[in-house]
Amino acid sequence: MTPICVVGGGGYVGLGYAVALAELGHSVVGLDIDAARVERLNHGESPIFEAGLPEMLRRNLDAGRLRFTTDYAEAVPGSDVVFLCTGTPSLSDGEADLRQVRAAAASIGAHLQPGTWTVVVNKSTMPVGTAELVAAIVAEHAPAGAEFAVVSNPEFLREGRVLHDILHPDRVVLGADDDKAIAAVSDLYEPLGAPILKTDHRSAELIKYAANAFLATKISFINDIARLCERMGADVTVVAAGIGADERIGPRFLHAGIGFGGSCFPKDVGALTRMAEGAGLHPGLLRAVLEINRDAGRRFVARADELLGGLDGCQIGVWGLAFKEGTDDLRDSPAVSVIEMLIERGASVRAHDPAALANAASRLPDITLCDDPYAVANGADAIALCTPWPEYKEIDLARLKSAMRGDLLLDGRNMLDPARVEAAGLRYEGIGRGSRKPSLAAGAPSNQAPTRAQPA
Numbered sequence: 001m002t003p004i005c006v007v008g009g010g011g012y013v014g015l016g017y018a019v020a021l022a023e024l025g026h027s028v029v030g031l032d033i034d035a036a037r038v039e040r041l042n043h044g045e046s047p048i049f050e051a052g053l054p055e056m057l058r059r060n061l062d063a064g065r066l067r068f069t070t071d072y073a074e075a076v077p078g079s080d081v082v083f084l085c086t087g088t089p090s091l092s093d094g095e096a097d098l099r100q101v102r103a104a105a106a107s108i109g110a111h112l113q114p115g116t117w118t119v120v121v122n123k124s125t126m127p128v129g130t131a132e133l134v135a136a137i138v139a140e141h142a143p144a145g146a147e148f149a150v151v152s153n154p155e156f157l158r159e160g161r162v163l164h165d166i167l168h169p170d171r172v173v174l175g176a177d178d179d180k181a182i183a184a185v186s187d188l189y190e191p192l193g194a195p196i197l198k199t200d201h202r203s204a205e206l207i208k209y210a211a212n213a214f215l216a217t218k219i220s221f222i223n224d225i226a227r228l229c230e231r232m233g234a235d236v237t238v239v240a241a242g243i244g245a246d247e248r249i250g251p252r253f254l255h256a257g258i259g260f261g262g263s264c265f266p267k268d269v270g271a272l273t274r275m276a277e278g279a280g281l282h283p284g285l286l287r288a289v290l291e292i293n294r295d296a297g298r299r300f301v302a303r304a305d306e307l308l309g310g311l312d313g314c315q316i317g318v319w320g321l322a323f324k325e326g327t328d329d330l331r332d333s334p335a336v337s338v339i340e341m342l343i344e345r346g347a348s349v350r351a352h353d354p355a356a357l358a359n360a361a362s363r364l365p366d367i368t369l370c371d372d373p374y375a376v377a378n379g380a381d382a383i384a385l386c387t388p389w390p391e392y393k394e395i396d397l398a399r400l401k402s403a404m405r406g407d408l409l410l411d412g413r414n415m416l417d418p419a420r421v422e423a424a425g426l427r428y429e430g431i432g433r434g435s436r437k438p439s440l441a442a443g444a445p446s447n448q449a450p451t452r453a454q455p456a
Protein backbone atom coordinates (compact mmCIF):
# COMPACT_ATOMS: atom_id res chain seq x y z
CA MET A 1 0.00 0.00 0.00
CA THR A 2 1.48 3.31 -1.12
CA PRO A 3 0.48 6.70 0.30
CA ILE A 4 -0.54 8.76 -2.74
CA CYS A 5 -1.66 12.33 -3.31
CA VAL A 6 -3.66 13.18 -6.44
CA VAL A 7 -3.44 16.89 -7.26
CA GLY A 8 -6.48 18.02 -9.27
CA GLY A 9 -8.36 15.21 -7.55
CA GLY A 10 -11.75 16.83 -8.15
CA GLY A 11 -11.45 16.74 -11.97
CA TYR A 12 -12.34 14.02 -14.47
CA VAL A 13 -8.88 12.46 -14.57
CA GLY A 14 -7.80 13.24 -11.00
CA LEU A 15 -11.01 11.99 -9.42
CA GLY A 16 -10.89 8.84 -11.54
CA TYR A 17 -7.32 8.16 -10.38
CA ALA A 18 -7.97 9.01 -6.74
CA VAL A 19 -10.88 6.57 -6.63
CA ALA A 20 -9.24 3.83 -8.72
CA LEU A 21 -5.94 3.93 -6.78
CA ALA A 22 -7.90 3.66 -3.52
CA GLU A 23 -9.82 0.73 -5.01
CA LEU A 24 -6.46 -0.95 -5.68
CA GLY A 25 -5.76 -0.68 -1.95
CA HIS A 26 -3.62 2.45 -1.73
CA SER A 27 -4.11 5.22 0.79
CA VAL A 28 -5.14 8.21 -1.29
CA VAL A 29 -5.74 11.87 -0.63
CA GLY A 30 -7.35 13.82 -3.45
CA LEU A 31 -6.30 17.45 -3.42
CA ASP A 32 -8.18 20.19 -5.27
CA ILE A 33 -8.41 23.98 -5.03
CA ASP A 34 -12.17 23.77 -5.67
CA ALA A 35 -13.45 23.76 -2.08
CA ALA A 36 -17.07 23.10 -3.07
CA ARG A 37 -16.05 19.95 -4.95
CA VAL A 38 -13.88 18.77 -2.08
CA GLU A 39 -16.78 19.23 0.32
CA ARG A 40 -19.14 17.25 -1.89
CA LEU A 41 -16.58 14.50 -2.43
CA ASN A 42 -15.97 14.09 1.30
CA HIS A 43 -19.72 13.55 1.63
CA GLY A 44 -19.59 10.81 -0.99
CA GLU A 45 -21.15 12.89 -3.73
CA SER A 46 -19.53 12.82 -7.16
CA PRO A 47 -19.44 16.22 -8.86
CA ILE A 48 -19.17 14.60 -12.29
CA PHE A 49 -21.30 12.07 -14.12
CA GLU A 50 -19.32 8.85 -14.69
CA ALA A 51 -20.48 5.27 -14.72
CA GLY A 52 -19.66 3.47 -11.46
CA LEU A 53 -17.99 6.48 -9.87
CA PRO A 54 -20.46 7.23 -7.01
CA GLU A 55 -20.38 3.61 -5.81
CA MET A 56 -16.58 3.27 -5.94
CA LEU A 57 -16.16 6.69 -4.33
CA ARG A 58 -18.39 5.85 -1.36
CA ARG A 59 -16.90 2.37 -0.95
CA ASN A 60 -13.38 3.76 -0.61
CA LEU A 61 -14.37 6.70 1.59
CA ASP A 62 -16.12 4.24 3.91
CA ALA A 63 -13.08 1.96 3.92
CA GLY A 64 -10.92 4.90 5.05
CA ARG A 65 -8.58 4.60 2.07
CA LEU A 66 -9.70 7.85 0.44
CA ARG A 67 -10.23 11.44 1.50
CA PHE A 68 -10.21 14.86 -0.11
CA THR A 69 -8.70 18.17 0.92
CA THR A 70 -7.84 21.64 -0.36
CA ASP A 71 -4.73 21.78 1.83
CA TYR A 72 -1.33 20.92 0.31
CA ALA A 73 0.20 20.91 3.81
CA GLU A 74 -2.12 18.07 4.75
CA ALA A 75 -1.79 16.11 1.51
CA VAL A 76 1.77 16.24 0.17
CA PRO A 77 3.91 15.46 3.24
CA GLY A 78 3.59 11.74 3.87
CA SER A 79 2.77 10.90 0.23
CA ASP A 80 5.39 8.83 -1.59
CA VAL A 81 3.83 9.51 -4.99
CA VAL A 82 2.08 12.70 -6.13
CA PHE A 83 -0.03 12.52 -9.30
CA LEU A 84 -0.33 15.88 -11.06
CA CYS A 85 -3.73 15.93 -12.82
CA THR A 86 -4.58 19.61 -13.17
CA GLY A 87 -6.05 21.00 -16.38
CA THR A 88 -4.05 22.12 -19.40
CA PRO A 89 -6.65 24.10 -21.37
CA SER A 90 -5.98 26.05 -24.58
CA LEU A 91 -4.80 29.61 -24.81
CA SER A 92 -6.45 31.65 -27.56
CA ASP A 93 -3.68 30.76 -30.05
CA GLY A 94 -4.09 27.02 -29.36
CA GLU A 95 -1.00 26.69 -27.16
CA ALA A 96 -1.43 24.76 -23.90
CA ASP A 97 -2.07 26.98 -20.89
CA LEU A 98 0.29 25.68 -18.19
CA ARG A 99 -0.77 28.02 -15.40
CA GLN A 100 -2.54 25.28 -13.39
CA VAL A 101 0.46 22.98 -13.83
CA ARG A 102 2.95 25.66 -12.78
CA ALA A 103 0.91 26.60 -9.70
CA ALA A 104 0.48 22.96 -8.67
CA ALA A 105 4.19 22.17 -9.21
CA ALA A 106 5.17 25.15 -7.04
CA SER A 107 2.80 24.05 -4.25
CA ILE A 108 3.99 20.44 -4.45
CA GLY A 109 7.63 21.57 -4.23
CA ALA A 110 6.94 23.87 -1.30
CA HIS A 111 5.38 21.00 0.69
CA LEU A 112 8.02 18.31 0.12
CA GLN A 113 9.79 17.34 3.33
CA PRO A 114 13.54 17.26 3.97
CA GLY A 115 14.82 13.69 4.20
CA THR A 116 12.08 12.27 1.91
CA TRP A 117 12.09 11.06 -1.68
CA THR A 118 8.88 11.70 -3.65
CA VAL A 119 7.86 10.76 -7.17
CA VAL A 120 5.89 13.43 -9.03
CA VAL A 121 3.83 11.81 -11.80
CA ASN A 122 2.88 14.11 -14.69
CA LYS A 123 -0.52 12.69 -15.58
CA SER A 124 -1.93 15.80 -17.28
CA THR A 125 -1.42 16.19 -21.02
CA MET A 126 1.64 18.41 -21.19
CA PRO A 127 3.55 19.79 -24.17
CA VAL A 128 6.92 18.29 -24.98
CA GLY A 129 9.49 19.66 -22.56
CA THR A 130 7.08 20.20 -19.64
CA ALA A 131 8.66 17.47 -17.49
CA GLU A 132 11.83 19.58 -17.35
CA LEU A 133 9.72 22.63 -16.47
CA VAL A 134 7.86 20.81 -13.69
CA ALA A 135 11.15 19.47 -12.30
CA ALA A 136 12.64 22.96 -12.31
CA ILE A 137 9.60 24.51 -10.56
CA VAL A 138 9.42 21.77 -7.92
CA ALA A 139 13.20 22.12 -7.30
CA GLU A 140 12.91 25.89 -7.00
CA HIS A 141 10.29 25.62 -4.23
CA ALA A 142 11.47 22.49 -2.43
CA PRO A 143 13.29 22.80 0.89
CA ALA A 144 16.92 21.67 1.14
CA GLY A 145 17.20 17.91 1.62
CA ALA A 146 13.84 17.07 -0.06
CA GLU A 147 14.50 14.76 -2.97
CA PHE A 148 12.16 13.99 -5.83
CA ALA A 149 11.94 12.63 -9.37
CA VAL A 150 9.46 13.37 -12.15
CA VAL A 151 7.82 10.65 -14.29
CA SER A 152 5.83 11.51 -17.42
CA ASN A 153 2.78 9.23 -17.44
CA PRO A 154 0.23 10.51 -19.97
CA GLU A 155 -3.38 9.41 -19.72
CA PHE A 156 -5.50 7.87 -22.48
CA LEU A 157 -8.86 7.38 -20.73
CA ARG A 158 -12.17 8.23 -22.38
CA GLU A 159 -14.83 10.21 -20.53
CA GLY A 160 -17.87 8.04 -20.04
CA ARG A 161 -15.52 5.10 -19.35
CA VAL A 162 -13.11 6.72 -16.92
CA LEU A 163 -12.90 3.95 -14.31
CA HIS A 164 -12.94 1.16 -16.86
CA ASP A 165 -10.12 2.74 -18.83
CA ILE A 166 -8.00 3.47 -15.76
CA LEU A 167 -8.34 -0.09 -14.49
CA HIS A 168 -8.02 -1.73 -17.95
CA PRO A 169 -5.53 0.35 -19.93
CA ASP A 170 -4.29 -0.78 -23.37
CA ARG A 171 -0.82 0.31 -22.30
CA VAL A 172 0.94 2.40 -19.69
CA VAL A 173 3.54 4.92 -20.86
CA LEU A 174 6.26 5.95 -18.41
CA GLY A 175 8.90 8.50 -19.35
CA ALA A 176 11.77 9.36 -17.04
CA ASP A 177 15.52 9.44 -16.73
CA ASP A 178 15.44 7.88 -13.26
CA ASP A 179 15.14 4.07 -13.08
CA LYS A 180 14.11 4.10 -9.42
CA ALA A 181 11.21 6.46 -10.16
CA ILE A 182 10.10 4.38 -13.16
CA ALA A 183 10.17 1.27 -10.96
CA ALA A 184 8.08 2.96 -8.25
CA VAL A 185 5.37 3.98 -10.73
CA SER A 186 5.52 0.60 -12.57
CA ASP A 187 4.74 -1.09 -9.25
CA LEU A 188 1.49 0.90 -8.99
CA TYR A 189 0.37 -0.24 -12.45
CA GLU A 190 1.64 -3.80 -12.20
CA PRO A 191 -1.69 -5.27 -10.87
CA LEU A 192 -3.47 -4.02 -13.99
CA GLY A 193 -1.48 -6.41 -16.20
CA ALA A 194 -1.11 -3.91 -19.06
CA PRO A 195 2.05 -3.61 -21.17
CA ILE A 196 4.31 -0.87 -19.81
CA LEU A 197 6.28 1.20 -22.28
CA LYS A 198 9.31 2.78 -20.62
CA THR A 199 10.88 5.69 -22.42
CA ASP A 200 12.27 9.20 -22.06
CA HIS A 201 10.19 12.20 -21.00
CA ARG A 202 9.89 13.83 -24.40
CA SER A 203 8.79 10.67 -26.20
CA ALA A 204 6.19 9.99 -23.50
CA GLU A 205 4.83 13.53 -23.78
CA LEU A 206 4.65 13.32 -27.55
CA ILE A 207 2.95 9.88 -27.51
CA LYS A 208 -0.10 11.46 -25.87
CA TYR A 209 -0.43 14.25 -28.41
CA ALA A 210 0.26 11.93 -31.34
CA ALA A 211 -2.38 9.43 -30.11
CA ASN A 212 -5.09 12.08 -29.87
CA ALA A 213 -4.07 13.68 -33.16
CA PHE A 214 -4.27 10.29 -34.89
CA LEU A 215 -7.77 9.58 -33.57
CA ALA A 216 -8.94 13.09 -34.45
CA THR A 217 -7.44 12.64 -37.93
CA LYS A 218 -9.49 9.48 -38.45
CA ILE A 219 -12.67 11.39 -37.58
CA SER A 220 -11.84 14.33 -39.85
CA PHE A 221 -10.81 11.92 -42.60
CA ILE A 222 -14.20 10.21 -42.61
CA ASN A 223 -15.95 13.59 -42.40
CA ASP A 224 -14.01 14.66 -45.47
CA ILE A 225 -15.06 11.45 -47.24
CA ALA A 226 -18.64 12.19 -46.11
CA ARG A 227 -18.55 15.50 -48.00
CA LEU A 228 -17.43 13.59 -51.06
CA CYS A 229 -20.19 11.00 -50.58
CA GLU A 230 -22.81 13.75 -50.57
CA ARG A 231 -21.52 15.08 -53.89
CA MET A 232 -20.91 11.68 -55.48
CA GLY A 233 -24.09 9.92 -54.42
CA ALA A 234 -22.45 7.43 -52.06
CA ASP A 235 -23.27 6.48 -48.46
CA VAL A 236 -20.45 7.20 -45.99
CA THR A 237 -21.70 4.61 -43.50
CA VAL A 238 -21.18 1.90 -46.13
CA VAL A 239 -17.87 3.39 -47.23
CA ALA A 240 -16.68 3.46 -43.59
CA ALA A 241 -17.75 -0.15 -43.07
CA GLY A 242 -15.94 -1.12 -46.26
CA ILE A 243 -12.65 0.52 -45.33
CA GLY A 244 -12.93 -0.26 -41.61
CA ALA A 245 -13.15 -3.98 -42.34
CA ASP A 246 -9.52 -3.80 -43.43
CA GLU A 247 -7.63 -4.77 -40.30
CA ARG A 248 -4.89 -2.27 -41.14
CA ILE A 249 -7.52 0.48 -40.80
CA GLY A 250 -10.10 -0.78 -38.30
CA PRO A 251 -13.69 0.44 -37.88
CA ARG A 252 -13.30 2.71 -34.84
CA PHE A 253 -13.30 6.50 -35.11
CA LEU A 254 -14.72 6.23 -38.63
CA HIS A 255 -18.16 7.64 -37.81
CA ALA A 256 -19.05 10.67 -39.87
CA GLY A 257 -20.95 13.33 -37.98
CA ILE A 258 -20.86 16.85 -36.63
CA GLY A 259 -17.27 16.43 -35.51
CA PHE A 260 -15.16 15.73 -32.46
CA GLY A 261 -15.19 17.84 -29.32
CA GLY A 262 -14.55 17.56 -25.63
CA SER A 263 -11.75 18.78 -23.46
CA CYS A 264 -9.03 16.83 -25.28
CA PHE A 265 -9.10 16.35 -29.07
CA PRO A 266 -9.57 19.99 -30.15
CA LYS A 267 -7.15 21.36 -27.58
CA ASP A 268 -4.53 18.66 -28.04
CA VAL A 269 -4.53 18.87 -31.84
CA GLY A 270 -4.33 22.66 -31.47
CA ALA A 271 -1.44 22.40 -29.01
CA LEU A 272 0.43 19.92 -31.22
CA THR A 273 -0.07 22.26 -34.17
CA ARG A 274 1.47 25.10 -32.13
CA MET A 275 4.34 22.86 -31.02
CA ALA A 276 5.08 21.95 -34.64
CA GLU A 277 4.90 25.59 -35.71
CA GLY A 278 7.17 26.52 -32.82
CA ALA A 279 9.66 23.93 -34.09
CA GLY A 280 9.68 25.64 -37.50
CA LEU A 281 7.42 23.09 -39.21
CA HIS A 282 4.25 23.55 -41.26
CA PRO A 283 1.71 21.11 -39.81
CA GLY A 284 -0.64 21.10 -42.80
CA LEU A 285 -2.32 17.82 -41.88
CA LEU A 286 -3.09 18.92 -38.32
CA ARG A 287 -4.46 22.25 -39.50
CA ALA A 288 -6.71 20.45 -41.99
CA VAL A 289 -7.98 18.12 -39.25
CA LEU A 290 -9.11 21.13 -37.21
CA GLU A 291 -10.59 22.96 -40.19
CA ILE A 292 -12.61 19.94 -41.39
CA ASN A 293 -13.86 19.53 -37.83
CA ARG A 294 -15.00 23.14 -37.57
CA ASP A 295 -16.68 22.78 -40.94
CA ALA A 296 -18.65 19.66 -39.89
CA GLY A 297 -20.90 21.60 -37.49
CA ARG A 298 -21.24 24.54 -39.88
CA ARG A 299 -22.33 22.25 -42.71
CA PHE A 300 -24.90 20.55 -40.47
CA VAL A 301 -26.51 23.89 -39.61
CA ALA A 302 -26.35 25.05 -43.22
CA ARG A 303 -28.12 21.86 -44.29
CA ALA A 304 -30.85 22.44 -41.69
CA ASP A 305 -31.20 25.99 -42.99
CA GLU A 306 -31.48 24.74 -46.57
CA LEU A 307 -34.02 22.01 -45.81
CA LEU A 308 -36.19 24.28 -43.68
CA GLY A 309 -36.04 27.18 -46.11
CA GLY A 310 -34.31 29.38 -43.52
CA LEU A 311 -33.91 29.01 -39.78
CA ASP A 312 -35.28 32.36 -38.64
CA GLY A 313 -38.35 31.69 -36.51
CA CYS A 314 -37.89 27.91 -36.62
CA GLN A 315 -38.06 25.76 -33.56
CA ILE A 316 -35.46 23.02 -33.37
CA GLY A 317 -35.47 20.17 -30.88
CA VAL A 318 -31.94 19.06 -30.04
CA TRP A 319 -31.04 15.65 -28.68
CA GLY A 320 -27.77 15.62 -26.79
CA LEU A 321 -25.67 18.41 -25.30
CA ALA A 322 -22.58 16.63 -23.91
CA PHE A 323 -19.63 16.32 -26.27
CA LYS A 324 -20.20 12.56 -26.34
CA GLU A 325 -22.45 9.97 -24.77
CA GLY A 326 -21.81 8.76 -21.22
CA THR A 327 -20.63 12.10 -19.82
CA ASP A 328 -21.99 15.43 -18.60
CA ASP A 329 -19.00 17.31 -20.02
CA LEU A 330 -19.92 20.25 -22.27
CA ARG A 331 -16.37 21.43 -22.93
CA ASP A 332 -15.97 22.11 -26.68
CA SER A 333 -19.14 20.13 -27.36
CA PRO A 334 -20.16 20.07 -31.05
CA ALA A 335 -23.79 20.05 -29.87
CA VAL A 336 -23.25 23.35 -28.06
CA SER A 337 -21.66 25.01 -31.10
CA VAL A 338 -24.49 23.73 -33.33
CA ILE A 339 -27.03 25.23 -30.90
CA GLU A 340 -25.17 28.55 -30.86
CA MET A 341 -25.21 28.64 -34.68
CA LEU A 342 -28.93 27.77 -34.77
CA ILE A 343 -29.69 30.61 -32.37
CA GLU A 344 -27.50 33.01 -34.36
CA ARG A 345 -29.65 32.24 -37.40
CA GLY A 346 -32.84 33.03 -35.54
CA ALA A 347 -34.01 29.57 -34.45
CA SER A 348 -35.26 28.77 -30.98
CA VAL A 349 -34.05 25.57 -29.35
CA ARG A 350 -35.46 23.05 -26.91
CA ALA A 351 -32.84 20.50 -25.90
CA HIS A 352 -32.55 17.26 -23.97
CA ASP A 353 -29.55 15.41 -22.56
CA PRO A 354 -29.62 12.46 -20.16
CA ALA A 355 -26.74 13.79 -18.03
CA ALA A 356 -25.67 17.31 -18.97
CA LEU A 357 -28.77 19.43 -18.21
CA ALA A 358 -27.37 20.78 -14.94
CA ASN A 359 -24.15 21.92 -16.63
CA ALA A 360 -26.12 23.35 -19.56
CA ALA A 361 -28.28 25.65 -17.44
CA SER A 362 -25.53 28.26 -17.07
CA ARG A 363 -23.74 27.51 -20.35
CA LEU A 364 -26.84 27.83 -22.59
CA PRO A 365 -29.20 30.30 -20.88
CA ASP A 366 -31.12 31.08 -24.11
CA ILE A 367 -32.57 27.64 -24.75
CA THR A 368 -35.29 25.57 -23.10
CA LEU A 369 -33.93 22.49 -21.34
CA CYS A 370 -36.18 19.44 -21.28
CA ASP A 371 -35.75 16.40 -19.08
CA ASP A 372 -37.66 14.22 -21.53
CA PRO A 373 -36.48 13.54 -25.10
CA TYR A 374 -40.06 13.74 -26.43
CA ALA A 375 -40.56 17.20 -24.90
CA VAL A 376 -38.08 18.75 -27.37
CA ALA A 377 -40.48 17.79 -30.18
CA ASN A 378 -43.37 19.99 -28.99
CA GLY A 379 -43.99 22.32 -31.91
CA ALA A 380 -40.59 21.58 -33.48
CA ASP A 381 -39.91 22.07 -37.18
CA ALA A 382 -36.99 19.67 -36.94
CA ILE A 383 -35.17 17.42 -34.51
CA ALA A 384 -31.36 17.49 -34.55
CA LEU A 385 -29.57 14.52 -33.01
CA CYS A 386 -26.21 15.88 -31.85
CA THR A 387 -24.86 13.46 -29.21
CA PRO A 388 -25.11 9.69 -29.77
CA TRP A 389 -26.70 8.66 -26.47
CA PRO A 390 -27.99 5.10 -27.00
CA GLU A 391 -31.45 6.00 -25.66
CA TYR A 392 -32.16 8.05 -28.78
CA LYS A 393 -32.16 4.81 -30.77
CA GLU A 394 -35.12 3.61 -28.73
CA ILE A 395 -37.35 6.64 -29.34
CA ASP A 396 -40.94 5.97 -30.44
CA LEU A 397 -40.74 7.91 -33.71
CA ALA A 398 -44.51 7.97 -34.33
CA ARG A 399 -45.02 9.59 -30.92
CA LEU A 400 -42.24 12.04 -31.73
CA LYS A 401 -43.77 12.94 -35.09
CA SER A 402 -47.19 13.57 -33.58
CA ALA A 403 -45.75 16.26 -31.29
CA MET A 404 -43.85 18.08 -34.05
CA ARG A 405 -45.21 20.71 -36.40
CA GLY A 406 -42.59 19.79 -39.01
CA ASP A 407 -41.22 16.47 -40.19
CA LEU A 408 -37.44 16.77 -40.45
CA LEU A 409 -35.05 14.59 -38.48
CA LEU A 410 -31.41 15.66 -38.81
CA ASP A 411 -29.17 12.84 -37.65
CA GLY A 412 -25.85 14.50 -36.86
CA ARG A 413 -24.36 11.17 -35.79
CA ASN A 414 -25.76 8.77 -38.40
CA MET A 415 -27.18 6.83 -35.52
CA LEU A 416 -30.77 6.15 -36.52
CA ASP A 417 -32.06 3.76 -39.15
CA PRO A 418 -33.30 5.97 -42.03
CA ALA A 419 -35.93 3.42 -43.06
CA ARG A 420 -37.42 3.40 -39.57
CA VAL A 421 -37.44 7.20 -39.45
CA GLU A 422 -39.14 7.43 -42.84
CA ALA A 423 -41.65 4.73 -41.92
CA ALA A 424 -42.79 7.05 -39.12
CA GLY A 425 -43.54 9.75 -41.70
CA LEU A 426 -40.42 11.81 -41.02
CA ARG A 427 -37.84 13.07 -43.49
CA TYR A 428 -34.39 11.72 -42.66
CA GLU A 429 -31.18 13.68 -43.19
CA GLY A 430 -27.90 12.20 -42.09
CA ILE A 431 -24.26 13.09 -42.75
CA GLY A 432 -22.71 11.90 -46.01
CA ARG A 433 -25.69 9.74 -46.97
CA GLY A 434 -25.45 10.81 -50.62
CA SER A 435 -26.87 7.62 -52.10
CA ARG A 436 -30.06 8.31 -50.16
CA LYS A 437 -30.36 11.72 -51.82
CA PRO A 438 -30.54 11.39 -55.60
CA SER A 439 -30.98 15.16 -55.86
CA LEU A 440 -27.45 15.69 -54.58
CA ALA A 441 -25.79 13.02 -56.69
CA ALA A 442 -23.43 14.37 -59.32
CA GLY A 443 -25.34 15.32 -62.43
CA ALA A 444 -28.75 14.47 -60.98
CA PRO A 445 -31.41 17.14 -61.22
CA SER A 446 -32.34 18.83 -57.99
CA ASN A 447 -35.91 18.04 -57.06
CA GLN A 448 -35.77 18.70 -53.37
CA ALA A 449 -37.50 22.01 -52.83
CA PRO A 450 -37.17 23.24 -49.27
CA THR A 451 -40.27 22.37 -47.30
CA ARG A 452 -40.85 24.18 -44.09
CA ALA A 453 -43.84 23.50 -41.96
CA GLN A 454 -46.01 26.50 -41.23
CA PRO A 455 -46.57 27.40 -37.61
CA ALA A 456 -49.54 25.52 -36.23
Ligand SMILES: NC(=O)c1ccc[n+]([C@@H]2O[C@H](COP(=O)([O-])OP(=O)(O)OC[C@H]3O[C@@H](n4cnc5c(N)ncnc54)[C@H](O)[C@@H]3O)[C@@H](O)[C@H]2O)c1
Nearest residue numbers: 008010011012013032033034086087088100104124125155
Ligand atom coordinates in the same frame (compact mmCIF):
# COMPACT_ATOMS: atom_id res chain seq x y z
N1 LIG B 1 -10.85 14.55 -19.47
C1 LIG B 1 -10.31 13.61 -20.21
O1 LIG B 1 -10.99 12.79 -20.85
C2 LIG B 1 -8.81 13.47 -20.27
C3 LIG B 1 -8.25 12.30 -20.79
C4 LIG B 1 -6.86 12.19 -20.85
C5 LIG B 1 -6.07 13.24 -20.40
N2 LIG B 1 -6.65 14.36 -19.92
C6 LIG B 1 -5.79 15.43 -19.45
O2 LIG B 1 -5.78 15.41 -18.02
C7 LIG B 1 -5.69 16.75 -17.50
C8 LIG B 1 -6.87 17.03 -16.58
O3 LIG B 1 -8.06 16.96 -17.35
P1 LIG B 1 -9.50 16.97 -16.67
O4 LIG B 1 -10.48 16.77 -17.76
O5 LIG B 1 -9.49 16.05 -15.49
O6 LIG B 1 -9.55 18.49 -16.15
P2 LIG B 1 -10.54 19.10 -15.05
O7 LIG B 1 -10.60 20.54 -15.36
O8 LIG B 1 -11.79 18.30 -14.99
O9 LIG B 1 -9.77 18.87 -13.67
C9 LIG B 1 -8.70 19.65 -13.25
C10 LIG B 1 -8.84 19.86 -11.74
O10 LIG B 1 -7.65 20.49 -11.26
C11 LIG B 1 -8.04 21.40 -10.25
N3 LIG B 1 -6.93 22.37 -10.06
C12 LIG B 1 -6.60 23.42 -10.86
N4 LIG B 1 -5.50 24.03 -10.37
C13 LIG B 1 -5.13 23.37 -9.26
C14 LIG B 1 -4.08 23.51 -8.33
N5 LIG B 1 -3.16 24.48 -8.44
N6 LIG B 1 -4.01 22.64 -7.29
C15 LIG B 1 -4.92 21.66 -7.15
N7 LIG B 1 -5.96 21.46 -8.00
C16 LIG B 1 -6.05 22.31 -9.04
C17 LIG B 1 -9.33 22.00 -10.74
O11 LIG B 1 -10.09 22.59 -9.69
C18 LIG B 1 -10.01 20.76 -11.37
O12 LIG B 1 -10.85 20.10 -10.41
C19 LIG B 1 -5.61 17.66 -18.72
O13 LIG B 1 -4.27 17.90 -19.04
C20 LIG B 1 -6.26 16.83 -19.81
O14 LIG B 1 -5.81 17.18 -21.10
C21 LIG B 1 -8.00 14.50 -19.82
